[in-house]
Amino acid sequence: MAGTLYESSLDIAAVAAALGKLARRFDVDAVAECDSTNSRLLTLAETGAASGSVLVSDRQTAGRGRRGHTWHSAPDDSLTFSVLWRFGPESSAPTALSLAVGVALADAMDNLRIDGVALKWPNDVLHAGRKLAGILVELQPGNTRSAVIGVGLNLRLPENLPADVAQTAIGLDSLGSRASREEVLAITLASLARTLDNYAAGGFAALRAAWLSRHAFQNQSVRITGDGVDSVGTCLGIDQDGALLVATASGLKKIIGGEVSLRAAAGALP
Ligand code: BTN
Numbered sequence: 001m002a003g004t005l006y007e008s009s010l011d012i013a014a015v016a017a018a019l020g021k022l023a024r025r026f027d028v029d030a031v032a033e034c035d036s037t038n039s040r041l042l043t044l045a046e047t048g049a050a051s052g053s054v055l056v057s058d059r060q061t062a063g064r065g066r067r068g069h070t071w072h073s074a075p076d077d078s079l080t081f082s083v084l085w086r087f088g089p090e091s092s093a094p095t096a097l098s099l100a101v102g103v104a105l106a107d108a109m110d111n112l113r114i115d116g117v118a119l120k121w122p123n124d125v126l127h128a129g130r131k132l133a134g135i136l137v138e139l140q141p142g143n144t145r146s147a148v149i150g151v152g153l154n155l156r157l158p159e160n161l162p163a164d165v166a167q168t169a170i171g172l173d174s175l176g177s178r179a180s181r182e183e184v185l186a187i188t189l190a191s192l193a194r195t196l197d198n199y200a201a202g203g204f205a206a207l208r209a210a211w212l213s214r215h216a217f218q219n220q221s222v223r224i225t226g227d228g229v230d231s232v233g234t235c236l237g238i239d240q241d242g243a244l245l246v247a248t249a250s251g252l253k254k255i256i257g258g259e260v261s262l263r264a265a266a267g268a269l270p
Helices: 012-025 037-046 097-111 163-168 181-202 208-212
Strands: 027-034 053-060 078-086 117-120 124-127 130-140 143-154 221-226 229-238 244-248 251-255 261-264
Touching: 012 027, 012 181, 027 037, 037 053, 037 078, 037 130, 037 143, 078 181, 097 117, 097 124, 097 130, 097 143, 097 181, 097 208, 130 163, 143 181, 208 229, 221 244, 229 251
Parallel strands: 027 053
Antiparallel strands: 053 078, 078 143, 117 124, 124 130, 130 143, 221 229, 221 261, 229 244, 244 251
16 A cells, blocks of 8 residues: 555656656566665566566665665655666677766756756766765676666755765755656656667767766866775776776876776865
8 A cells, every 4th residue: 555664655657657658668666665676676687577677665775885885765865776777689788887877867867957967987976076876787697788777866865964975965956856756767767768779779989978078077186096096197088988097197097997986186176
């Protein structure tokens, strides 16, 4: 029964209505609580779930972020979901998928009339330097053409957030959005379908210019740490495969994924 502790408050019919014709590309399910929507979809992928399967959870008890971080989500404050996407044998392998998903999320924010959204390599969606959304892409073990795309989007910041988190995060509400969770989900899924079709047909090269046009750190001084790396240099953007390019005192460094962290070098913007 809707409204009980045990059922999601998400109105799936409203999501389908907002998706219109694109509703046939997705199979949306919603739960009040689970450990992690990525974990759940990875399990469903093993049992043959179809491409376009979506799981939304009002709350996660073991939500995962990049680099072993926990991802907190609370009902009404966040839109927390994962999408299973299967790429055909003829389409590009999903190696730079989290960057492609960043482009899709930024386009979705445009469609919600939110200006000024920027992307931070490899997978953060920012506004004025604050995190609006995070992306965690995981490939199905043994099937690298099936990906689970996890998205955590801040709708509003909870009152009781620790001050340091509150300063580095931002919610859609404070950017003037009055869209419902259902509308935000539908607009984001529609944008994902368009972007992932382009990615499947043309690889990341088809999306690179769009990513660069949103790049938060283009030509900025940055510091890259983690995975045995500690480099300071000027961020030159990304190559055709999505690798980060940093000009350092010891030459051009190409950073290919991995568990690294990027931030503005001390004294630099943003
Ligand atoms: C990050 O910024 O570190 C990535 C955060 C990704 C969080 C989402 S929430 C939905 C999905 N399920 C998870 O356990 N994680 C992703």
